[in-house]
Amino acid sequence: MNPPAHADIGTQLITLLAAGMLVCQLLLVVQRMLLTNIRLFALQSLLLAAIAGVVAYFHNATHVYVVALLTLVGKVFFLPWLLNRLVRRIQIHQEIEPLLNAPTSMLVCGGLTLLGYIVARPFTSLERLGNNTLAVAMTLLLTGFFLMFNRRKALTQVLALLTVENGVMLAAVALTTYGMPLVVELGIFFDVMVAVMILGILVYRIRETFASMDTSKLSQLKG
């Protein structure tokens, strides 16, 4: 298959947008205000939707437009709205001191980014569009894990999980020509929506029962 002549514009666009997703992730790692974190996640998802849109345009793949639209509706508007509402209902706006402070976290994430690039290096030749998108996807996965262990508020952990999910979707776009089959994309989309709703219910119940959503208080079960 010969890519269209203007595909290099697409490549550059995707590389730029993927880099933007990485920047959002790093900002998330250092930001402690929950509402800002939610906005950063929404921005990251917007960039992901844009990448899907670019892929759809340059490959003329109609069903990838559907993926872009789903991401836009679900992750840019619906989930941030849902999480915002949750923050207002439980009346907790700020993350307490994370395990590692901001500069150290940044340093760790720098290392993880390097690791992501090293892991992805043997596979760069497999990428369809864009450079190093797979590396960015790997980095989102690793820093997402770090974010989850570094933060103690249940809600931030949910956001960390969602950024890992964004990383996987980015890998799907980077590695395959036309994205995944629509039925799979729909299944994943539906699962993520339900997951966040259920996590929201749990966060709310934890807040009601423990008068906090600090997950370090969840430590009775051992051995």
Added chain:
Amino acid sequence: MTVLTPILLAPAAAGLACLLVQSRRLMQAVNGLAFAIAAALGIRLLPQVLARGTVKEWDDFLCADALSAFMVLLISIVSLASSLYAGRYFNRDLAAGVITPGRVREFFVLTPLFVAGMFLVVLVNNLGVMWAAVEATALSSVLLVALYNRRTSLEAAWKYVMLGSLGLALALFGTVFVYAAASRENTEPLPSFNWSHLMSVAPQLDPRLIKLAFVLAFIGYGTKAGLAPMHTWLPDAHSEAPSPTSAMLSGVSLKVALYALLRFHILTTACLDSAFSRTLLLCFGLFSMFLAAPFILVQRNLKRMLAYSSLEHVGLICAGIGLNTPVTIFGALLHMGYHALTKPVLFFAAGNIHQTFHSLEFRVIGPGVVKVLPATAVLMALAAVAATGLPPFGLFFSEFTVLSGGFAANQTFISVLMLLALLASFCGILQQLTRILLGAPKAERSGDARPADGVPAMALLLGGLLLFSVWLPASLRQLLEEAASIIRGMP
């Protein structure tokens, strides 16, 4: 006549119907009916699979081979027994005021959806949809784990959903890599992501991608299957969930995740033609067995001890498959079946004990359960004898098959290790349970002991276990042999 579609639809419809129904009795009947229908259809599926190899429906979207048919039987039988047990169990909980009617309704709505998700995992042909279905089973069971809304159950549910989702995110990454490998050879839009198609092109797939995909899927689905060291959610979730749910989680949900893992294992072996994936299975299986044994010995909580025993059995199944001889794989599959019939009985008995003594701590339950709850204690003792692998129960034969297969394949060192781990948990379980079951009770219990509750469900499973231990029907044996050859990559 189509079979696969109704197997999926019956529990899904039951779940939705329970949303509309008011009466608890009716909800329970609807649940039981749906699982009974699924079990009957599973039995009908058996000869079809044996005659044709694979049964496909909906333009190949659903596809059942011998391995799927076996899983369908396990899921439907365990969920049927669980629904039989659940009615009385929740009546007693309601009477004791530890649960609200709304929550009981939640149970009867979510359980069939959970079961439908498991059926979808084992019946769907597409690996991406299989991932979505595994995730759906995790999500539908989270709220079941948190059903009691105690501090500890919320903690368990949070750990379960967080570790499960992280693991499944990795598994999705693995699935994406498989898809990338498959679409590489194929430039048409929407190349097939179907299992049957992937297997036919397996030798041409990019081995590096498949290897990476397997590692990710192994960690991901391994977390859900409770393999050590990703098992940390397992004892919490199994001990905090209501007993019917614990039985389902331990009896079949772990094995459904293992099934997803096995599909990746088969694909990887077909692509790489090396021992890479089965070595991983063997190592993690052995590690799980060894990790479980000391935790069983020092455990102070009944259901947590049972959860660690499940960890040990899952480890044995993985190790048996990792040894990769026809005999050990057959033994591992047999073990899967017998364990699914045994473990729920123990969890049901633990539920009865919990409701009578209001605790799961061994020192509170104390000695002498046999005086307070004679039927429960006897059935529990029988199930414990079965679970530790003593004759005449089937787990003895399946463990024996795996071990003798290991020795026959000259894997003496590994087989001896397995034997040691089995022995350690054997001592642990029997010692712990004799301490609470036998002897004289500490104080006179008031009249809240209802000895007959839950006995039908337990007797059904134990009877089935005993029957299949002494008499394995020819068709079932053939099904298991075919499933074993699928796992060995020789359909």
